[in-house]
Amino acid sequence: SYELTQPPSVSVSPGQTARITCSGNGMSNQYAYWYQQKRGQAPVLVIYKDNQRPSGIPERFSGSASGTTATLTISGVQAEDEADYYCQSADSDASSVFGTGTAVTVL
């Protein structure tokens, strides 16, 4: 299996843009998925297949991927976006791997 590395924390002012990266050698041929987890709650899928947004997820959430790095972008950050964010991908043996997680703080 491989590891997915994320920055431990990102701080952003309301209305600004937050970008969270996820890097791992196994990601070059696998999709990236992103989850938001607020304190005391189960994770919620916010981006699937690199850049698709599930129904009900605000348009300010977007995703991209290139090579071995995926990026989650939150444009026009709002206070309610303060949470932990995790990337996830698949391994060749059908297992899943989660990133190390990034805490987003809205200043």
Place this chain on the structure above:
Amino acid sequence: EVQLVESGGGLVQPGRSLRLSCAASGFTFEHYTMNWVRQAPGKGLEWVSSVSWHSGRMVYADSVKGRFTISRDNAKKSLDLQMNSLRPEDTALYYCAKDMTPVSYGSGKDHWGQGTLVTVSS
């Protein structure tokens, strides 16, 4: 509405066993790979195990391989995790999660239960 409800958590001594269950409803259970994901207190998400829609493939994280066994009963729409030889480092909130893409592996998890807490301590 998709619902996943975990049960079976609790306090257990090191070396003992515990069996977790997840009751699923609101979707065609037999079409989707199902997963267990855990989160130790104050830590990140850790994938534990997955079982394919037809039970033909089970995969495990290295940290639990040989100690945990995943299984499913499509008729009962249930998912289980038999945990043997438990260690203090297995202490975590265990989530049941559904893959979003039918008849596939390793896709995103679009629905999660609320989790069941397992505490391994003497």
